[in-house]
Amino acid sequence: MRGEGRVTTAQEIAARRGRPLGSVKAKPKVATTIRFDQDVLDALKASGRGWQTRVNEAIREWLSQQSKTN
Numbered sequence: 001m002r003g004e005g006r007v008t009t010a011q012e013i014a015a016r017r018g019r020p021l022g023s024v025k026a027k028p029k030v031a032t033t034i035r036f037d038q039d040v041l042d043a044l045k046a047s048g049r050g051w052q053t054r055v056n057e058a059i060r061e062w063l064s065q066q067s068k069t070n
Contacts, residue, residue, distance in 0.1 A: 029056075 036044070044051045 044055060047054065
């Protein structure tokens, strides 16, 4: 049958929006704005998918080193 399983009412559409149940992390990431020099941003993006996660990990590592020296 054509269109079977298709969401068509406003209530059905609203019910399907957002993340799937159970997919929310215990410590979700927070959206923010940060400014980088253009060359730094270009290099980060050129490193491929996941560059934001790698930056997050690098900053976390830097923070842990700072707490050891202070």
